[in-house]
Amino acid sequence: MADILQQIASNLYDGEDQEVATLVQKALDQGMVPADILSGSFIAGMDEVGKDFKAGDLFVPEVLIAARAMHAGMNILRPLLTESDIPSAGKYLIGTVKGDLHDIGKNLVKMMLEGAGFETIDLGTDVEPAAFVAAVRKHQPKFVGMSALLTTTMVQMKATIEALEEAGLRDSIKIMIGGAPVTEAFAKEIGADAYAPDAATAVDVARNLAI
8 A cells, every 4th residue: 555655656756647647546446545645645745846846956847747747646636635524734825916927936835835735725926915815814724825026026025914914814824925035034024924935945834834
């Protein structure tokens, strides 16, 4: 049983999407529990991807290919996980702030989070503070992640936090920010809970905030 989980994790790492889907179905046919497949292969595989991405052994295209393979397997698992009421690692709302149309970094973070068992809600790009507020009210996430790639749009992170404070929602969530021009010092300055320099670190930071 453990052997097939290792095979799934290995094929996920290599970006073999069809093989991942086939092996996931085979594991289910052998009577494996969906939650065990998720933790023993997807989370394990994406953790390895994240570790090597941080170390500079993998690059963005390879992470995207691994994430595509993960999604091929998740398409089979997700309905079963929903049916079995498996608790997620947490609900994570994510978006690129108002005025910024960059989404590669945000998408990487989202895929790494999904690989780690988080339930993600992607608001897309150019998201106004009011839209973050409305989405927090609607989805009641544990985390809110904001991305900015332009120094000119970083101010919208502060504006969004202020909007969440005014709406009385700030204390119910953990706010994480990231993006090329963003720093740990800026995160503290605007009152965010955490900063992550890359997608793999974002998973570690979210896990720590969840404790």
